[in-house]
Amino acid sequence: MKKFIAIGWVxxxxxxxxxxxxxxxxxxxxxxxxxxxxxxxxNVRLSxxxxxxxxxxxxxxxxxxxxxxxxxxxxxxxxxxxxxAANGKWVRTGIYxxxxxxxxxxxxxxNAQAQRQERAYKQFAQENWSVVAYSKWLVNYSQQxxxxxGWQTLQNEISGENPNWNNTKQDWDLVSISTLxxxxxxxPFYFKDRVGSNFSHExxxxxSQQYYELISKYYQFQPGWRDWYxxxxxxxxxxxxxxxxxxxGQDEPFELFHEGRDRAQEFNQNYxxxxxxxxxxxxxxVVSAFDALFTVQLKKSRIQTETNLLKMEQFSVTWxx
Numbered sequence: 001m002k003k004f005i006a007i008g009w010v011x012x013x014x015x016x017x018x019x020x021x022x023x024x025x026x027x028x029x030x031x032x033x034x035x036x037x038x039x040x041x042x043n044v045r046l047s048x049x050x051x052x053x054x055x056x057x058x059x060x061x062x063x064x065x066x067x068x069x070x071x072x073x074x075x076x077x078x079x080x081x082x083x084x085a086a087n088g089k090w091v092r093t094g095i096y097x098x099x100x101x102x103x104x105x106x107x108x109x110x111n112a113q114a115q116r117q118e119r120a121y122k123q124f125a126q127e128n129w130s131v132v133a134y135s136k137w138l139v140n141y142s143q144q145x146x147x148x149x150g151w152q153t154l155q156n157e158i159s160g161e162n163p164n165w166n167n168t169k170q171d172w173d174l175v176s177i178s179t180l181x182x183x184x185x186x187x188p189f190y191f192k193d194r195v196g197s198n199f200s201h202e203x204x205x206x207x208s209q210q211y212y213e214l215i216s217k218y219y220q221f222q223p224g225w226r227d228w229y230x231x232x233x234x235x236x237x238x239x240x241x242x243x244x245x246x247x248x249g250q251d252e253p254f255e256l257f258h259e260g261r262d263r264a265q266e267f268n269q270n271y272x273x274x275x276x277x278x279x280x281x282x283x284x285x286v287v288s289a290f291d292a293l294f295t296v297q298l299k300k301s302r303i304q305t306e307t308n309l310l311k312m313e314q315f316s317v318t319w320x321x
Contacts, residue, residue, distance in 0.1 A: 069296040076292035080284050083292025087299065096288040103284065107277040114270035121263040122212060128256050129215050130163035131203070132171040134224030135180060137233040141223075142187065144243045149186035153179050165226060172206045190244050216260030219245070225256040 065072040065086035072083035081096035135158050142151035157175055164170050181202040189196035199220055204210035215221045222228055231254070232242050 065292070065296070067296065067300070069293045069300075072292040072296045073289045077285055077289035080288035084288070084295065087292070087295050089295060092291065096284060096291075099284045100281065103277055103281040107274050107281065110270050110274040110277065114267045114274060117263065117267035117270065121260070121267060124263060125212060125215060125260060126168050127165060128168075128226045129221075129224045129260070130165065130168040130171045130226070130229070131175050131180070131206070131224065132158055132161055132168075133163045133226070133229035133233065134203070134221065135175050137223035137229065138180075138183060138187065140233060140238065141190075141243045142183065144238070144240045145190050147187060149183050150179070151183055154183050163226070163229065169206065177203070177205065192244055196245075213264060216257060216264050219253060222253045222257045225254060225260070227254040227256045 065075045065083050072086065075086065076083035076096070079097075080100045081093040084090075084093040084096065135154055139151050139155045139158070141147075142149055154175075157179060161171075161174050184199045184202050186198065188198050201214055201218055201220055203221065204214060215224060223233060235242065
C-alpha cells in the first residue's frame, strides 16, 4: 500500500517538474531574465559645488576682462572704463570714459587755439620787427659810446638800407648774422651812471622758436620793433641819452614790444595747458587700468573665499535611490 502511495506522489510531481523546466527554457529563449535592481549609494559633499577657476578654460572676448586681471588692466589702459564696463561697474565706467572724452576735446581745443595764436604772433612780428632796424640802432649805440666792437663792418652791410616792414624776412638777406653776433658779444650795457656787463644774448636765427621768444622777451631786442625804430633810431636829434638803459621807467619799452610779449605769453600759456591736459589724460588711463585690475582681483578673491568656506563642511549628505 505504501509503495503505491510513493509511486503516486512521484507520478504527480514528475510532470510538474517537466512543465517547470519547459517554462524556464521558454523564458530563457524568448524573454530576458529580469535583473534585480542594484542599490547605489553616493556621498555628495558641498565641496563638489566649489568655484571653478575660469583661467583654466578658454575665455571668450567679452569674458576675458571679467575674469583675467591682466586683460582687464590692458583694456582700461587702452580705453579708460573698458575693464569696468566688462565687470558691470557702470558708474566708474562713465567717470573714466567721460574724463577721457572731455580731456581729448579740451586738449585739442587749447592746442588748436595756441597754434592760431602762434601763427598770428609770427605774422605780427614779421610786420613789426626787423633785423635791419635792430642793426641800425646797434650801430648808433656803438657810435654814441665810442665802442671798439666792430660796428663799422655791420654799418657797411646796412648802409643806405631801410627796414622792409611789409616783409621783414627779406631784411635778413642784408645782414650777416655772424657779423651782428660779433658786435653783440663785444657790446656792454650803458646805464645812466655806470657801464654794465656785455649783452646777455645773441640774436637767434630767423624763424626759430628762440627768435620769436627773445625779440619780445628781452629788453636788449626792443630797438628792432617798428615804433622804437621810428621814434629813437630815426630821431632827428641823436643824443647819447637816447642810448642808455635807465631801468627806472624812463626807457620803458614801447607799445609793440609789450604787445608782442603779451601775444607770446598767451599762446605759450595755451600750449602749457594743452600739455597739462595730456598728462591728466595719461593719469586717467593709469588709474582706470589699475582700478580694473583690482576690481577683477577682488571679485576673484571674494568668490574663492566663499568657496573655501564651503570646503570646510562638517557633514556629508548621502543620497539613496
